[in-house]
Amino acid sequence: MQNYTVYVPRLAPKKEPFAPGHRACVGCGEALAVRLACKAFPPNTIVASATGCMEVISSQYPMTAWRVPWIHALFENAAAVASGVESALKAMTRKGLRPADGTKVVAMGGDGGTSDIGLQALSGAMERGHDFLYMCFDNEAYMNTGIQRSSATPFGAATTTSPAGSHSIGQRTWKKNMAAIAAAHDIPYVATASHGYPHDLMAKIAKGIAVPGPAYVHILSVCPTGWRSAPDLSVRLSRLAVETGVFPLYEIENGKYKMNLELKKLRPLQDYLRLQGRFRHLSEGTIMEIQERVIKEYERIKEKAR
């Protein structure tokens, strides 16, 4: 990890379809994840975006951070818009109304736009088999509107709508398993990724776009503003999420699980939690409970990958 700043800029493609100069917060892991994902795009890519942080920071009139065709309509319909884009490309290419230039379609949304309000549109688009990649940039709450809990917020995290208090431990539900939900649609490619592992992330984006039919990549994206963490720790936190087993990196290709980084020994959960203000109210007992669950879930995925 110490060599992150040495190797990544040298080995990653130089192109920047997601241009610098946007309005993301200092230390935004999501903007870093989007930047890396865009580097993996093939030459002709159209992006359909949901409402959220990435849309707001990148598109305020009269400026844009997008050097690829980009469209945004609503919070919950990125996958449906993408299915329209994909169908139009298909029909118009077939009818000779546009060149057969192999244009690819990518949709993107945050965890709220994906696992809550946009889940129906995403499920529909995956079920119908459109040839597109959906990227969920998961920063584990509605950060754009001011850190409200979503179904992707982890157990115990304090948000503005799941605050910690004398009668509350914060978020009372376990994080929704979006990768499993995507995989349940029997789509050819599902993966988890992290901006702490840039080459793994870029490879998965490229693979998801290349595979015919729907693909889904779930990217944990550190949010210093919402996680109450130091902005210079975003990359370290993203790696700690993987090293503690909180966010395992794996792929599900045609239903078959594969661990991309199988750890012999998980780091203690506390290494990850103690750097984040959103968990600081947690008691020893609750941390133990989460630790047990993390190990159990990690083992479960390992088992599937065997």
Next chain:
Amino acid sequence: MGEKVGIEASIAIAEAAGLANPDVIAAYPITPQTHIVEHLAEMVANGEVDAEYIPVESEHSAMSACLGASAVGARTFTATAGQGLELMHEVLYIVSSMQLPVVMAVANRALSAPINVWGDHSDLMAVRDTGWIQIVVENGQEAVDNVLCAFCIAEDHRVLLPVMIHLDGFHMTHVIEPIIIPDREEVQKFVPPNNYPLPLDPGRPVTMGGVGPPTIYPEVKKYQDVHLRSTKGVILEHWDRFARAFGRQYNPVECYRTEDAKVLIMMMGSMGETAMNAVDNLRNEGISAGLLKLRLWRPFPFEELQEAVGGADLLVVVDRAISFGGPAGPFCSEVKSALYNLEKRPKVTGFVAGLGGRDIPVVGFETMVCQGMEIAEKGGGEILETYGVRE
């Protein structure tokens, strides 16, 4: 020239949309619209229409898929009704604001609760301000003709706005009528290819749907209004072109026996055909009655309406929707506001009738005219006057 056939209006609309050679059709079933998308599915399945047919999981996604497809430059068609139109409501504003020429047939249906699949204009009124061009038709032939015109209007580079064709659910969608379906060659000649000027294209990247802060939003909205109003001339141009090609003329306000009429009855949609009989009967009884039918709902034809009202003393407006707790008939209140500043304006009496598919017979329109005359003579009247509603 196409042949006149006995055909259900929904099937005829699908035939017309198919003849226009759409690239993408998004469809979700809802009564009373379903026959339209069913028949389109059939035509795609049989290879008669070369289009991508997206069987979406909701109306919200139907309009969202149309939005995405239209942004790539595809000719795009969908149809819906009632609750479905309500579910796509927020997407409608975006499609018009982004100037995407989607064409949609709306089988007008009452809104729940209680659930009611039959025809009225509650859904139509709810999408009044969405920025779409909206044409209200009266029978199957008008629906077919205006679906063809809609593609020409929407995709015209002076317009680039989505178009809704409103037709009354069941009263029209499920009625078999004699309808002339134009020939493929005629349609090809009449509807030019879509050539969207600024599509999503990797060769020329554009950002669509960015954030509009207070420094620009009001200008965008003013432009939208000025632009929608300015399309009236182009709509008339395409209607005239249609008349020259097919011999059937459409106007923003259709007049029937309005010459020297002292009392006019006015409405939108399928009620117009029944009301024509009522006007004939009233004339036979010596009442100087005439009929106005509004064809172009948005942009609203202010000048044409003012002219059509002419020297009448009384205008009786029939609404098929209620503005609860407000001015009762939403159509009537629009008509009133269009006439208010005229130096000489008729008295206006509004009725709400035919909600949730309740039939209005010929005698119903005669009764409304006579009651309207009584109310106008006495002055006043209730805010909500209804016809055919049990007390």
